[in-house]
Amino acid sequence: MPFKHQLLALFVALIWGTNFVFIELGLNDLPPFLFASLRFTFAALPLVLILPRPKTLWRYLIAYGFFIGFGQFGLLFWVMGSHMSPGLASLVIQLQAVFTILLALILFKETIRWQQIIALIISFAGVLLIGIKGNNDATSIGLVVILVAALSWAAGNIVVKRCGKVNIIAFLAWSSIFAVPPLALMSFYYEGPALISERLVSAPWHAWAIVLWQTLGNTLIGYGLWNLLLQRHATALVAPWALLVPVFGMAASSTFLDESMPWWKWIAATFIIAGLVINLRSTQSSPPLIKGPLV
Numbered sequence: 001m002p003f004k005h006q007l008l009a010l011f012v013a014l015i016w017g018t019n020f021v022f023i024e025l026g027l028n029d030l031p032p033f034l035f036a037s038l039r040f041t042f043a044a045l046p047l048v049l050i051l052p053r054p055k056t057l058w059r060y061l062i063a064y065g066f067f068i069g070f071g072q073f074g075l076l077f078w079v080m081g082s083h084m085s086p087g088l089a090s091l092v093i094q095l096q097a098v099f100t101i102l103l104a105l106i107l108f109k110e111t112i113r114w115q116q117i118i119a120l121i122i123s124f125a126g127v128l129l130i131g132i133k134g135n136n137d138a139t140s141i142g143l144v145v146i147l148v149a150a151l152s153w154a155a156g157n158i159v160v161k162r163c164g165k166v167n168i169i170a171f172l173a174w175s176s177i178f179a180v181p182p183l184a185l186m187s188f189y190y191e192g193p194a195l196i197s198e199r200l201v202s203a204p205w206h207a208w209a210i211v212l213w214q215t216l217g218n219t220l221i222g223y224g225l226w227n228l229l230l231q232r233h234a235t236a237l238v239a240p241w242a243l244l245v246p247v248f249g250m251a252a253s254s255t256f257l258d259e260s261m262p263w264w265k266w267i268a269a270t271f272i273i274a275g276l277v278i279n280l281r282s283t284q285s286s287p288p289l290i291k292g293p294l295v
Contacts (some may be wrong), residue, residue, distance in 0.1 A: 001233050008225050009241035015222045017248020020086040021256050022210050022218075023077065029207035032077035033187035034196055039214040040069045040179040047173035054166040054174060061175045064159045068223070069179020071152025074186060075145050083142025087259045090249025091130050091268065092138075092146050097239040098124060099154030104235035107158060116236050116279050123243050123275030126268040133264040154239075160227045161235060168224045168231075176219070240279040243272045 001009075026035055054061075072093075080089050098120055105112055131143065163171070187196060229238045247269050253259035 013244035017245045018252045019218045020090045020249040021252045024086045026210040029203045031191040032081045036074045036077050037183040038211045040176040042215040043219045044176035051170040054170040056163040060163040062178045065175040065178030067152045067156040070182040075149040079142045079146045084138040087250035087253035088137045091246035093150045096150040096153040100157045100239040101236050103158045119275040119279035126271030129268040160230045240276050243276045
């Protein structure tokens, strides 16, 4: 991966990592599914009225909207609402890197090299340490649900690989249309029309500013660059960059939300960074250990 693309991946990780602070602040004023619904509504409108539909199949737009909109962010917002701290959530959801590489191995003709296997094991050890030591920061249901969110993120990555090269902004805007209905239905059922109406009226200006940042910064810029990288490089080289997200996420949560940073969080972050470095240093000259597809 060229150095400038590595810088882009680092920039995306910074946006996504610090975004967990904004999510936590937004959840103080907006319930999770309503928050996510607004985020993807503004990601779709008004861009779908300006940009033509990307040249890809409808099923890819629908699948991406569902997996990223509802599966990743709807569930992530719900977990962060009362079941997991922001810093810990930013870390556990990074199992998407493991899920993405495994799905790519199964579905595409991509290869996994022994260095990448070692890198994933080291990174997963960091996540495992969080799971063992972070009992006071997460509920059991929160951990299960955020693993489903991580798998949904991985599925969205695979959809991007499958649909080929398209206009990324148009793809994000049009796919966001299909994120809104399941999120809105969950908001109506789980949060109720009374709470929805009350929060829409009473939400302060900074809550709407956070929703706008979710749309512009996190979705259109962050996922726009991320999907561009996925289109141009092997999944195994791109996905692990997201393992830097919890490093930025925990640092931002500690700085702005006073989240505690005990020794085990620093060790877990060290494992994650080490795994990323090993993965990036893997070269095409080393023979593949496993070659897909497996099925």
